[in-house]
Amino acid sequence: xTLKSDSIRSLSHIATMLELxxxxxxxxNANARAxxxxxxxxxxxxPIADDQKQLTAIPGIGAKIAQKIIELHTSGRISEEDxxxxxxxxxxxxxxxxxxxxxxxxxxxxxQQQVESxxxxxxxxxxxxxxxxxxxxxxSVDKITAALAFMxxxxxxxxxxxxxxxxxxxxxxxxxxPEIIKAEFAGSLRRGQETVGDIDILVATSNPAAVxxxxxxxxxxxxxxxxxxxxxxxxxxxxxxxxxxxxxxARAIQIDLxxxxxxxWGAALxxxxxxxxxxxxxRTVARKQGFTLNEYGLFKDEPGEGPPQSRGIAPIAHATxxxxxxxxxxxxxxxxxxxxxxxxxxxxxxxxxxxxxxxAELHAHTRASDxxxxxxxxxxxxxxxxxxxLAVTDHSRSSVQANGLSIERLQEQRQHIEDAREQFEGQxxxxxxxxxxxxxxxxxxxxxxxxxxxxxxxxxxxxALTQDPKTATKRLLNAIEHPCVHILGHPTGRLINRxxxxxxxxxxxxxxxVEHETALEINAHWQRLDLRDTHVRAAAxxxxxxxxxxxxxxAADFDNLRYGVATGRRGxxxxxxxVNALGHKDLHGWIKSKRV
DNA sequence: GCCGTTTTCGGCCCGACTGTTTTCAGTCG
Numbered sequence: 001x002t003l004k005s006d007s008i009r010s011l012s013h014i015a016t017m018l019e020l021x022x023x024x025x026x027x028x029n030a031n032a033r034a035x036x037x038x039x040x041x042x043x044x045x046x047p048i049a050d051d052q053k054q055l056t057a058i059p060g061i062g063a064k065i066a067q068k069i070i071e072l073h074t075s076g077r078i079s080e081e082d083x084x085x086x087x088x089x090x091x092x093x094x095x096x097x098x099x100x101x102x103x104x105x106x107x108x109x110x111x112q113q114q115v116e117s118x119x120x121x122x123x124x125x126x127x128x129x130x131x132x133x134x135x136x137x138x139x140s141v142d143k144i145t146a147a148l149a150f151m152x153x154x155x156x157x158x159x160x161x162x163x164x165x166x167x168x169x170x171x172x173x174x175x176x177x178p179e180i181i182k183a184e185f186a187g188s189l190r191r192g193q194e195t196v197g198d199i200d201i202l203v204a205t206s207n208p209a210a211v212x213x214x215x216x217x218x219x220x221x222x223x224x225x226x227x228x229x230x231x232x233x234x235x236x237x238x239x240x241x242x243x244x245x246x247x248x249x250a251r252a253i254q255i256d257l258x259x260x261x262x263x264x265w266g267a268a269l270x271x272x273x274x275x276x277x278x279x280x281x282x283r284t285v286a287r288k289q290g291f292t293l294n295e296y297g298l299f300k301d302e303p304g305e306g307p308p309q310s311r312g313i314a315p316i317a318h319a320t321x322x323x324x325x326x327x328x329x330x331x332x333x334x335x336x337x338x339x340x341x342x343x344x345x346x347x348x349x350x351x352x353x354x355x356x357x358x359x360a361e362l363h364a365h366t367r368a369s370d371x372x373x374x375x376x377x378x379x380x381x382x383x384x385x386x387x388x389x390l391a392v393t394d395h396s397r398s399s400v401q402a403n404g405l406s407i408e409r410l411q412e413q414r415q416h417i418e419d420a421r422e423q424f425e426g427q428x429x430x431x432x433x434x435x436x437x438x439x440x441x442x443x444x445x446x447x448x449x450x451x452x453x454x455x456x457x458x459x460x461x462x463x464a465l466t467q468d469p470k471t472a473t474k475r476l477l478n479a480i481e482h483p484c485v486h487i488l489g490h491p492t493g494r495l496i497n498r499x500x501x502x503x504x505x506x507x508x509x510x511x512x513x514v515e516h517e518t519a520l521e522i523n524a525h526w527q528r529l530d531l532r533d534t535h536v537r538a539a540a541x542x543x544x545x546x547x548x549x550x551x552x553x554x555a556a557d558f559d560n561l562r563y564g565v566a567t568g569r570r571g572x573x574x575x576x577x578x579v580n581a582l583g584h585k586d587l588h589g590w591i592k593s594k595r596v
Numbered sequence: 597g598c599c600g601t602t603t604t605c606g607g608c609c610c611g612a613c614t615g616t617t618t619t620c621a622g623t624c625g
Contacts, residue, residue: 024597025608026597026598026607026608027597027598028597029597029598029608030597030598031597033597033598034597034598059598060597060598061598062597062598062599063597063598064597064598065597065598099623099624100614100622100623100624101623102622102623102624103622103623104621104622104623105622105623134616134621135615135616135617135620135621135622136615136616137615137616137617139614139615139616140614140615140616143614143615187625198625200625226612226613226614227613228612228613228614229612229613230612230613231612231613233613233624256625258612271610271611271625272625274625276609276625279609279610279625280608280609280610281609282609283609283610284608284609286609287609288601288602292609292610293609293610294609294610294611295610295611295612296611307610307611
């Protein structure tokens with residue numbers, strides 16, 4: 001555990017307990033904001049933990065919270081957290097996790113009915129005493145009961161690689177209705193987050209009732225949670241086949257449908273894309289300039305009661321996101337950077353990396369190790385993607401479970417590569433590379449002579465992924481600094497929702513990567529997305545170069561590129577910093593620079 | 597509890613839906 005992760009846990013614990021005690025909402029929010037800010041902070045806190053000034057330089061961290069972090073660092077505890085924990089039963093925090101139950105209701109249950117746990121909640125439902133609470137009727141109780149049952153069947157956040165295809169299928173279905181003018185997904189999915197808690201679909205129509213009816217008849221719909229004139233929510237089953245074989249325990253996902261008038265499409269898309277923090281900041285900007293911004297448009301402030309659109313006030317801008325941003329004198333922020341993490345300091349929108357920029361795949365496996373494609377099939381797929389270069393990088397010998405190649409087999413593979421080069425001449429440049437294991441101590445799985453003989457080397461950690469941060473940093477630095485290594489593959493080895501992976505000191509890796517011109521991988525597989533967005537942001541700011549690769553094992557893995565690109569965009573990555581976006585000459589110039 | 601090109605004090609976004617209410621509180625995003 002690091003000081004950062006401990007601080008995040010303690011501060012969010014404090015925020016939740018303050019909420020349950022009915023403390024000032026702004027104080028609760030300040031702690032929650034500090035948590036989000038720390039989650040996005042790329043570096044560890046230990047190096048700055050004795051410097052209040054550097055701590056308060058982190059947005060959302062003021063003098064008080066900095067003091068708590070310092071206290072946690074020096075004593076291992078925060079006294080405020082301990083004091084609060086004496087007042088609030090810790091099992092009460094689980095009750096707050098029940099969807100539909102908020103702090104006010106949980107507090108009432110606690111004060112009036114001595115509810116201190118989920119079991120207590122079940123008790124007052126069973127004996128009917130829950131109905132004596134204010135504003136609590138049978139319908140509410142039924143909802144809580146259903147939520148409790150749903151919680152038991154578990155639900156984790158859905159990886160983007162499952163959520164996005166689901167959203168696209170639903171949109172395809174919705175568009176079958178002639179009443180639909182436009183349909184797009186918004187929310188965290190549109191911002192390219194690695195996992196999503198729900199899916200937001202935005203629809204433009206002049207016939208809301210028909211569209212709602214159509215939505216509620218969609219395939220895989222399990223339960224309607226709410227349905228009004230402009231908004232419906234339903235729970236959908238996640239098909240067993242999602243993501244190839246099931247790679248998530250999530251059985252269901254909530255999908256929210258928002259219905260808007262076509263005219264206000266831009267305002268609605270902006271609003272429902274979020275993030276919440278970006279929206280709050282943007283509305284503050286609007287207010288300062290004498291405007292009101294909501295999901296119906298940007299309005300000039302005029303005195304009066306009620307929302308401007310219902311008072312007959314015409315919006316100044318509402319048709320597109322771009323015109324609203326322009327009216328507020330802001331750049332047209334790409335969705336992926338709308339996190340209120342510094343984007344409002346920009347004077348113009350960055351030109352972020354796009355899928356169309358990617359012209360090379362530098363991390364791909366064949367049947368020789370654990371891939372499912374033959375060498376020829378792999379090459380044909382790369383050509384069909386319009387790539388100018390493909391690196392064949394099967395596993396090295398230590399990856400026994402992946403049928404890693406001995407040096408002899410590696411040498412045999414060279415002959416096949418050369419045959420293929422002849423056959424595909426003029427269509428694509430084929431590199432003979434490997435994905436070499438970074439062994440536990442940081443040494444590589446082939447000798448230097450073999451590595452130098454290969455055209456391209458991706459060095460990746462596959463074992464000992466629970467090493468402490470210091471050892472892991474040293475291990476990865478070894479690979480970055482090795483003169484034959486081009487790319488550090490999936491640097492942390494994490495698997496989303498499954499395995500934490502290594503926690504190296506990213507700033508040290510970045511400094512070494514810049515010095516040795518080694519690229520850091522953004523592994524595009526949606527189970528990896530490694531480096532993650534916040535690491536990419538830190539490394540890109542530090543001037544590192546990146547490789548966005550699909551780590552191809554199956555033909556369909558090429559389609560994961562969009563998730564890797566989205567992660568790069570969330571890290572503010574521009575094409576010039578991505579080796580896969582280089583032209584043929586520049587890419588091979590860099591690759592050969594490691595072979596002199 | 598944070599923050600400042602209106603402010604070092606006094607702000608801190610905005611609306612839909614639900615269930616329980618005769619006008620609104622709570623939750624959610």
